[in-house]
Amino acid sequence: NGHEVRIWSRGGKVSLSAVLQNADIILSAISMTGVSEIVCQIQFLPLSGKTIFVTATKGLDPQTTCTPSQIWQGAFPDHPVVVLSGPNLSAEIRQSLPAATVVASQNQKAAEFVQQVFSSSRFRVYTNPDPIGVELGGTLKNIMAIAAGVCDGLHLGSNAKAALVTRGLTEMVRIGQSWGAKTETFYGLSGLGDLLATCNSPLSRNYQVGYQMAGGKTLVEVLENLPGTAEGVNTCQVLIKRAKEDNIAVPITEQVYGLLQGKVTPRQALEELMLRDIKSEYNC
Numbered sequence: 001n002g003h004e005v006r007i008w009s010r011g012g013k014v015s016l017s018a019v020l021q022n023a024d025i026i027l028s029a030i031s032m033t034g035v036s037e038i039v040c041q042i043q044f045l046p047l048s049g050k051t052i053f054v055t056a057t058k059g060l061d062p063q064t065t066c067t068p069s070q071i072w073q074g075a076f077p078d079h080p081v082v083v084l085s086g087p088n089l090s091a092e093i094r095q096s097l098p099a100a101t102v103v104a105s106q107n108q109k110a111a112e113f114v115q116q117v118f119s120s121s122r123f124r125v126y127t128n129p130d131p132i133g134v135e136l137g138g139t140l141k142n143i144m145a146i147a148a149g150v151c152d153g154l155h156l157g158s159n160a161k162a163a164l165v166t167r168g169l170t171e172m173v174r175i176g177q178s179w180g181a182k183t184e185t186f187y188g189l190s191g192l193g194d195l196l197a198t199c200n201s202p203l204s205r206n207y208q209v210g211y212q213m214a215g216g217k218t219l220v221e222v223l224e225n226l227p228g229t230a231e232g233v234n235t236c237q238v239l240i241k242r243a244k245e246d247n248i249a250v251p252i253t254e255q256v257y258g259l260l261q262g263k264v265t266p267r268q269a270l271e272e273l274m275l276r277d278i279k280s281e282y283n284c
């Protein structure tokens with residue numbers, strides 16, 4: 001959009017301090033494993049008082065179960081933090097294919113500023129006042145995308161896939177409600193939208209994990225050749241821990257966890273889900 005953009009990566013030659021100097025916006029797209037470390041580094045750097053942090057990471061912290069925006073906000077309480085999340089497969093965006101996303105913050109002005117900066121004829125940006133809901137949508141759908149990959153890898157058909165994705169959304173809503181997110185957020189772009197994109201695209205790394213494991217590969221074999229991070233693997237572990245603590249029913253996540261741990265095969269995971277007690281659609 002004609003803005004001055006500076007890019008930093010740990011492999012590059014430019015210092016983090018030089019890149020962040022007087023930045024209006026700092027956008028972090030680091031994978032979850034690196035967020036706390038980078039936050040610590042930035043805390044010691046001089047920043048403009050007006051800097052807005054934007055986080056695009058879709059994961060949960062293994063130690064605290066915090067979301068990335070909670071980590072950023074905890075470290076920078078005087079700066080606005082905006083979550084950017086939506087059906088945004090980067091390979092498609094790189095080709096200038098059209099996409100939409102959501103920018104969510106408790107600070108409406110900051111969200112609107114970020115919306116202005118990022119909106120273009122190829123990238124439609126909506127604001128939203130529910131950052132935790134938007135962030136959890138993008139994070140939890142990764143677990144469902146692993147399950148969807150298994151479903152397609154086992155050639156279970158369109159009925160099974162529709163059932164899985166729909167019950168996956170119900171599970172996401174249940175977790176979100178327990179964490180204080182708004183239910184309607186999960187029916188928007190960052191919830192259902194991202195769920196549909198990720199569960200239906202071979203471009204998704206999380207989908208690839210499930211698809212390739214259904215084809216007989218181990219998790220280690222899949223991850224060895226995966227381009228980039230499949231956050232759902234780590235998120236699944238964190239969520240299992242948090243769901244136990246908070247007593248939230250997460251049947252699909254439990255089966256994905258068992259699969260990733262090598263405790264059940266893809267077919268056994270399917271059997272477990274199909275043979276659960278029959279119940280009302282409104283019950284978990």
Ligand SMILES: NC(=O)c1ccc[n+]([C@@H]2O[C@H](COP(=O)([O-])OP(=O)(O)OC[C@H]3O[C@@H](n4cnc5c(N)ncnc54)[C@H](O)[C@@H]3O)[C@@H](O)[C@H]2O)c1
Nearest residue numbers: 010029030031032034037056057058088089090228229231
């Ligand atoms: N790729 C996508 O389509 C997409 C779209 C939306 C959101 N996301 C989210 O963005 C995040 C990154 O995704 P990606 O596809 O770019 O993953 P990636 O694995 O390709 O890149 C992650 C980057 O984080 C860096 N990193 C990790 N730990 C670090 C540390 N301690 N210090 C500095 N840098 C560190 C790595 O060097 C790497 O450049 C993920 O949370 C992902 O869910 C990805």
Ligand SMILES: O=P(O)(O)OC[C@H](O)CO
Nearest residue numbers: 086087088089204205206
């Ligand atoms: O490749 P994935 O599975 O990390 O998905 C990328 C984005 O989150 C899709 O919105």
